[in-house]
Amino acid sequence: xxxxxxxxxxxxxxxxxxxxxxxxxxxxxxxxxxxxxxxxxxxxxxxxxxxxxxxxxxxxxxxxxxxxxxxxxxxxxxxxxxxxxxxxxxxxxxxxxxxxxxxxxxxxxxxxxxxxxxxxxxxxxxxxxxxxxxxxxxxxxxxxxxxxxxxxxxxxxxxxxxxxxx
Amino acid sequence: xxxxxxxxxxxxxxxxxxxxxxxxxxxxxxxxxxxxxxxxxxxxxxxxxxxxxxxxxxxxxxxxxxxxxxxxxxxxxxxxxxxxxxxxxxxxxxxxxxxxxxxxxxxxxxxxxxxxxxxxxxxxxxxxxxxxxxxxxxxxxxxxxxxxxxxxxxxxxxxxxxxxxxxxxxxxxxxxxxxxxxxxxxxxxxxxxxxxxxxxxxxxxxxxxxxxxxxxxxxxxxxxxxxxxxxxxxxxxxxxxxxxxxxxxxxxxxxxxxxxxxxxxxxxxxxxxxxxxxxxxxxxxxxxxxxxxxxxxxxxxxxxxxxxxxxxxxxxxxxxxxxxxxxxxxxxxxxxxxxxxxxxxxxx
Amino acid sequence: xxxxxxxxxxxxxxxxxxxxxxxxxxxxxxxxxxxxxxxxxxxxxxxxxxxxxxxxxxxxxxxxxxxxxxxxxxxxxxxxxxxxxxxxxxxxxxxxxxxxxxxxxxxxxxxxxxxxxxxxxxxxxxxxxxxxxxxxxxxxxxxxxxxxxxxxxxxxxxxxxxxxxxxxxxxxxxxxxxxxxxxxxxxxxxxxxxxxxxxxxx
Numbered sequence: 001x002x003x004x005x006x007x008x009x010x011x012x013x014x015x016x017x018x019x020x021x022x023x024x025x026x027x028x029x030x031x032x033x034x035x036x037x038x039x040x041x042x043x044x045x046x047x048x049x050x051x052x053x054x055x056x057x058x059x060x061x062x063x064x065x066x067x068x069x070x071x072x073x074x075x076x077x078x079x080x081x082x083x084x085x086x087x088x089x090x091x092x093x094x095x096x097x098x099x100x101x102x103x104x105x106x107x108x109x110x111x112x113x114x115x116x117x118x119x120x121x122x123x124x125x126x127x128x129x130x131x132x133x134x135x136x137x138x139x140x141x142x143x144x145x146x147x148x149x150x151x152x153x154x155x156x157x158x159x160x161x162x163x164x165x166x
Numbered sequence: 167x168x169x170x171x172x173x174x175x176x177x178x179x180x181x182x183x184x185x186x187x188x189x190x191x192x193x194x195x196x197x198x199x200x201x202x203x204x205x206x207x208x209x210x211x212x213x214x215x216x217x218x219x220x221x222x223x224x225x226x227x228x229x230x231x232x233x234x235x236x237x238x239x240x241x242x243x244x245x246x247x248x249x250x251x252x253x254x255x256x257x258x259x260x261x262x263x264x265x266x267x268x269x270x271x272x273x274x275x276x277x278x279x280x281x282x283x284x285x286x287x288x289x290x291x292x293x294x295x296x297x298x299x300x301x302x303x304x305x306x307x308x309x310x311x312x313x314x315x316x317x318x319x320x321x322x323x324x325x326x327x328x329x330x331x332x333x334x335x336x337x338x339x340x341x342x343x344x345x346x347x348x349x350x351x352x353x354x355x356x357x358x359x360x361x362x363x364x365x366x367x368x369x370x371x372x373x374x375x376x377x378x379x380x381x382x383x384x385x386x387x388x389x390x391x392x393x394x395x396x397x398x399x400x401x402x403x404x405x406x407x408x409x410x411x412x413x414x415x416x417x418x419x420x421x422x423x424x425x426x427x428x429x430x431x432x433x434x435x436x437x438x439x440x441x442x443x444x445x446x447x448x449x450x451x452x453x454x455x456x457x458x459x460x461x462x463x464x465x466x467x468x469x470x471x472x473x474x475x476x477x478x479x480x481x482x483x484x485x486x487x488x489x490x491x492x493x494x495x496x497x498x499x500x501x502x503x504x505x506x507x508x509x510x511x512x513x514x
Numbered sequence: 515x516x517x518x519x520x521x522x523x524x525x526x527x528x529x530x531x532x533x534x535x536x537x538x539x540x541x542x543x544x545x546x547x548x549x550x551x552x553x554x555x556x557x558x559x560x561x562x563x564x565x566x567x568x569x570x571x572x573x574x575x576x577x578x579x580x581x582x583x584x585x586x587x588x589x590x591x592x593x594x595x596x597x598x599x600x601x602x603x604x605x606x607x608x609x610x611x612x613x614x615x616x617x618x619x620x621x622x623x624x625x626x627x628x629x630x631x632x633x634x635x636x637x638x639x640x641x642x643x644x645x646x647x648x649x650x651x652x653x654x655x656x657x658x659x660x661x662x663x664x665x666x667x668x669x670x671x672x673x674x675x676x677x678x679x680x681x682x683x684x685x686x687x688x689x690x691x692x693x694x695x696x697x698x699x700x701x702x703x704x705x706x707x708x709x710x711x712x713x714x715x716x
Contacts, residue, residue: 028243028305035298055287063294064327067301067320074305074313128284128344204548208558471548472541 003047010047014040027073031066038062052128178279182259190413191221193462197413200466228406236399240306247303248400248407254296255414261285262421263350265431265450269443277447281347286334289346289422290327293377296415297323300379300386303408304396315395318477319386322376325484326383330373332492333366336499337426350430355437360427365495367427369488374423376484378415381469388474420461421454428457570684573636573651576629577680578673581619586673587648590624597643602633620646627672631656631665653684 017040020033038061045054135143195210195217202209210217235244265277282288297320304316340362341349353359360367376383387395394400397408424430431450440446475483501508533539559566579587590607608625610618617623640649659665674680 026240028240032243032298032302051282051284052287055284055291058291059287059294063291063297064324067294067297067324070298070301070305071317071320074301074317200552203552203556206551206554206556208556208560211560467545467548471545 006043007047010040010043014044027076028070031070031073034069035062035066038066049127052131174275175279178277179260182264182279183256186256186259186414186417189417189458189462190410191225193413193416194224194409195221196462197466197469200463201470204467204470225406228403231402233404234399234401236308238308239399240308243302243306244399245404247299247306248404248411249299250302251296251299251411252407252414254292254299255411255418257292258289258415258418259421261288261346262418262425263347263430264454265447266351266443268447276347277451278347281345284344285346286338286344290331290334294323294327296377296411299408299411300396303400304386307396307399309399311392311394311398312396315386315392315398318392319379319396322379322383322385322480322484325481326373326376326488329369329484329488329492330377332489332496333363333369333373334426336366336492336496337363337370339496339499339503346425346430350425350432353429353432355432356429356434358427358429358432363427363495363499365491366499367423369492369495370426371423372483372488374419375465375468376480378419378465379412380416380465382472382475383480384469384474385477385480416462416465417458420458420465423461424454424457430454430457568653570687572653572685573638575631575652575654575656576634576640576667576672577650577652577654577682578627578669579648579650579682580674580676580679583616584676585615585617585619586623587619587646588624588627589618589620589622589646589648590627591622591645593643593645594640594649597639598634599637599639600633600635602630602635603640604628624669627669629667629672631667632662650680650682650686652680652682654680 014037017033017037021030021037024030024033038057042054042057042062045051045057198220199209199217201207210220213219213223235241260279261282263276263278263281268275268277300319301316304312304319307313337349337359338344341352341359343349343352349359375381379386385395386392387397389395392398397405400408431454433449433453436446436449436453440449581587590605592605592607595601595603595605605624605627607622610621610623636651638651641651656665
């Protein structure tokens with residue numbers, strides 16, 4: 001009962017903050033609204049009993065990545081004067097493109113039936129012990145491969161950051 | 167979840183909140199006294215006997231001071247900044263076990279607000295959010311010194327969070343749990359984690375200094391370069407909130423260090439003399455506070471001993487020393503835990 | 515460059531050893547040093563309750579003395595102003611009118627007499643220079659004031675009142691008086707002495 005109300009509240013907040021990200025003029029405000037959106041999504045994770053995901057979501061996205069975003073935007077000092085002027089045609093084509101995307105999304109979601117879970121839903125799957133077992137037993141290879149992906153990205157960043165390569 | 171349980175939790179929350187604020191208030195007094203004593207001075211001694219009422223005088227001063235909001239600042243964020251700082255500082259006290267469970271009339275009353283099974287992650291998440299208050303406040307002030315302070319704070323915190331996380335992971339590997347209540351309960355007597363993880367403790371305490379923006383890592387507010395850092399434009403109680411949040415963070419950091427590495431509410435030989443669980447709970451609370459006071463003293467002691475780092479030194483220490491060290495700690499811990507398997511692998 | 519003393523130390527920028535690079539021993543030794551200071555006796559004097567004893571020869575605010583009948587001793591000779599290394603003293607002289615014998619001791623007196631307390635260095639040379647034993651430095655402190663003008667003390671502050679004369683016993687002990695009257699040091703008496711010598715040569 002409470003969870004249903006919480007779900008609606010969180011969904012409403014998530015959509016509201018999400019649209020505020022797009023609508024607010026100041027890029028710093030956008031970033032801060034995005035942080036709030038992440039919090040509401042973390043709340044959704046908690047409602048699904050996936051506490052580990054919620055915590056990691058907050059730590060990684062809200063705590064680290066968005067701080068870096070904020071960092072960069074604060075240093076860029078974006079003002080109205082520096083904003084490039086966009087022609088009316090550009091705006092119109094953007095509106096048409098995103099509007100058609102919306103139509104496609106709504107259409108596809110409307111036709112889809114609710115997915116029934118194949119296994120009986122284990123409410124404790126989101127808890128850290130179960131998640132760890134699953135990650136390191138059933139999905140060990142993808143997990144390690146993704147870490148190699150991150151390593152490659154890191155090496156690439158270091159290479160780009162270096163002034164000259166001897 | 168009965169009503170009495172709920173009421174108990176609410177009372178516990180209020181008590182912990184009150185204690186947190188009280189300790190933070192008196193930390194300001196302790197800071198000034200300790201600074202004075204380390205420098206052969208006496209320190210504040212005018213308000214009340216030995217100056218015990220000094221925090222009250224400071225608070226009155228803070229409230230009575232003129233409220234200044236720069237006209238060019240972002241008004242909304244300028245007000246939100248200190249609030250966020252204070253909020254995140256107070257949120258961390260939730261998962262700390264303040265003592266073993268009390269047993270009144272056959273009902274268990276844990277002295278921990280909530281024992282999350284992801285307690286460490288929660289703690290970590292809240293700490294990583296603490297930087298937002300500083301960043302928002304520093305940016306909204308529309309002052310270059312504030313902005314520089316805010317940027318320093320954020321990059322410093324992100325850098326040291328990595329080493330801190332890695333040192334905690336080594337601890338989690340040995341304890342096998344993410345719940346703080348469990349970690350505290352697993353260190354009975356003198357089986358403290360600091361003896362198992364000395365290097366991890368060292369890395370953790372250095373990172374704790376950096377995360378709380380305390381000297382020698384107080385670059386975000388360093389007076390000699392940045393006027394007042396991120397709180398240059400703040401006055402009155404908003405400034406008070408920033409300063410207060412720092413002391414709350416220090417208190418919580420000390421509590422976390424005590425819980426992680428120094429047995430929390432445990433004390434050697436105490437189980438031999440006291441058997442009543444309620445007395446044990448009370449004594450555990452006292453022991454935990456003794457440890458916390460000691461670490462708060464260490465925080466202040468270090469502040470008034472060591473000079474401030476230069477910014478590149480800070481980054482070098484974080485990325486080139488502490489992170490490799492914590493990875494080494496992680497590998498050694500893992501190797502020790504798997505020593506039998508490794509032994510069999512090479513012998514047979 | 516040749517060293518003037520053998521106290522200078524040669525600073526060698528040598529490579530640090532591993533232990534030094536760890537910095538931890540240095541940090542701990544520093545912390546032990548500060549911890550020792552924690553228990554040191556504090557040299558602080560809590561001022562309003564505790565007052566540091568003054569030295570017997572403390573030289574504070576000046577006084578212009580009166581003689582036994584209450585007449586001002588100062589005759590505006592200007593020797594103190596000449597002696598003053600800080601040039602803090604200024605004065606104007608006036609001639610005593612008949613009937614003012616009870617007010618001024620000599621025929622000439624100081625109509626105004628000002629000491630700028632911000633310039634004064636309290637060396638006591640004015641006291642030594644005075645041939646009439648009129649100006650003395652006392653053990654009183656100069657007050658804290660708000661403006662620079664207020665620090666120029668005039669006769670209204672400097673001259674002692676008839677009702678409560680300023681005691682000089684603290685500094686002008688019998689020994690000091692004896693010393694001052696000694697021939698070699700006592701320029702206070704030289705004038706009288708020369709006069710005596712002149713008189714006898716007549």
